[in-house]
Amino acid sequence: MTKQSPMGTPQAAEPFASQDEMSWRRYGRQMLLPEIGEPGQQRLGQARVLIVGLGGLGSPAALYLAAGGVGQLWLSDDDVVATSNLQRQILYTSADLQQPKRNAARKRLAQLNPNIRCYAVTAFAESNGKQLLQPDGQAVDLVLDCSDNMVTRQLLNRCCVELQIPLLSAAVSGWQGSLLLFDYRASAISANEHDPGCYHCLYPLQEEPILNCQSAGIIGPLAGMVGALQALEAMKFLLGLSSPAVGHLQQIDALSGRWQRVGLRADPCCPICRSPNPPTKKNHAMPIATESMEYRR
Amino acid sequence: MNFVLNGQPRVWQPELTLETLLRQEGYITPIPEAAQSDGSCTASIRGGVAVAIGQQVVPRSTWAQRLVAPEDEIELFQAIAGG
Numbered sequence: 001m002t003k004q005s006p007m008g009t010p011q012a013a014e015p016f017a018s019q020d021e022m023s024w025r026r027y028g029r030q031m032l033l034p035e036i037g038e039p040g041q042q043r044l045g046q047a048r049v050l051i052v053g054l055g056g057l058g059s060p061a062a063l064y065l066a067a068g069g070v071g072q073l074w075l076s077d078d079d080v081v082a083t084s085n086l087q088r089q090i091l092y093t094s095a096d097l098q099q100p101k102r103n104a105a106r107k108r109l110a111q112l113n114p115n116i117r118c119y120a121v122t123a124f125a126e127s128n129g130k131q132l133l134q135p136d137g138q139a140v141d142l143v144l145d146c147s148d149n150m151v152t153r154q155l156l157n158r159c160c161v162e163l164q165i166p167l168l169s170a171a172v173s174g175w176q177g178s179l180l181l182f183d184y185r186a187s188a189i190s191a192n193e194h195d196p197g198c199y200h201c202l203y204p205l206q207e208e209p210i211l212n213c214q215s216a217g218i219i220g221p222l223a224g225m226v227g228a229l230q231a232l233e234a235m236k237f238l239l240g241l242s243s244p245a246v247g248h249l250q251q252i253d254a255l256s257g258r259w260q261r262v263g264l265r266a267d268p269c270c271p272i273c274r275s276p277n278p279p280t281k282k283n284h285a286m287p288i289a290t291e292s293m294e295y296r297r
Numbered sequence: 298m299n300f301v302l303n304g305q306p307r308v309w310q311p312e313l314t315l316e317t318l319l320r321q322e323g324y325i326t327p328i329p330e331a332a333q334s335d336g337s338c339t340a341s342i343r344g345g346v347a348v349a350i351g352q353q354v355v356p357r358s359t360w361a362q363r364l365v366a367p368e369d370e371i372e373l374f375q376a377i378a379g380g
Contacts, residue, residue, distance in 0.1 A: 053380045055380050056379075056380060057380040058380065145380075146380045147378075147380050148378065148379050148380040149378055150345075150376070150378045153378055170380070171376075171377045171378055171379055171380060172377065172379050172380065173377035173378070173379040174377075176375075176377050177377075178374070178377055197356070201356065201357070202347045202354065202376075203345050203347060203376040204357065205345045205376055208378060209345045209375065209376045209377060209378050216379070218379060223380075249347070249349075249354065249374060251374055260372065260374075261352070262349040262352050262353060262354055262372065262374070263349075263352060263353045263354060264354050265353060265354045265355070265356050266356065267356035267357050267358050267359075268356060268358060268359075269356075269357075269358035270358075
């Protein structure tokens with residue numbers, strides 16, 4: 001057990017502790033799992049994850065990934081902490097009110113686990129999207145979509161498809177929660193018997209669904225549960241463990257307790273992932289809105 | 298003969314396509330242009346519906362051709378975007 005100082009903060013690790021000893025001390029409980037062990041923990045330590053949105057989903061997802069030793073986390077959000085966030089966004093306390101979420105989150109995660117690196121970055125947008133996905137020139141291993149709007153979801157999907165970066169997308173609204181895992185790496189797509197397509201195949205929407213957290217409300221523990229599920233699937237993915245979440249839509253109705261899981265299928269007409277030529281910058285301007293109109297007729 | 302929509306039995310009719318069914322049920326409606334920008338139109342969430350038959354999503358572009366078969370179990374999944 002770690003010795004506690006009078007202030008209740010853990011004492012600094014002994015200076016001569018090896019990396020392995022440090023890992024066992026902090027992550028031992030998960031390293032005991034035969035699917036993880038030392039090699040798995042090293043793998044997590046080398047992993048690079050972008051989290052888009054630091055709200056009800058991003059809070060638990062970031063906390064668990066940091067606690068579990070995922071080596072590098074990029075934290076993307078432009079909002080500041082508001083009182084109405086604290087009912088479910090468990091990264092923050094009342095002392096963080098009016099602070100930029102990305103800074104408060106980075107500080108909180110560094111306190112939780114000083115052995116990982118966290119970077120606070122701006123919100124995901126058309127202008128900086130590809131840069132955020134390749135923050136130091138190299139693509140991240142996985143993106144967590146924890147955002148709160150459809151525009152960001154579609155943009156993130158399009159960029160991930162184009163750069164072949166795996167996307168783990170979660171959403172909550174009212175009593176509903178959903179989770180989708182798309183492995184956009186070329187190797188994964190060619191290995192898949194049934195191509196699951198992309199987020200746009202499933203929901204070719206550019207406008208907002210009428211129900212969001214502001215209008216439909218949201219119960220805190222549901223966001224916590226779906227965000228934690230997102231962290232769990234992220235860790236499994238980074239460990240290279242096979243998961244039935246890949247290529248599936250999972251939907252949870254928290255009121256009735258019903259969980260559903262259905263297999264995804266690519267839409268042969270999807271302009272995002274079926275396009276014979278990758279979209280160029282020029283036609284990025286307004287493609288999704290126009291195309292979704294055709295679908296609705 | 299029946300099929301099942303969101304757990305509820307429905308009377309099956311020949312020549313019923315998925316698209317016609319979704320239109321009858323109000324899940325596909327035209328969106329007034331004026332209502333698109335402020336999200337005030339209920340049609341937007343209806344446009345954001347995915348359909349699965351027998352645990353597999355049916356691609357949107359095939360809805361017009363896909364005939365509803367007796368004993369199909371159809372589930373609708375509405376898009377949500379909150380976080």
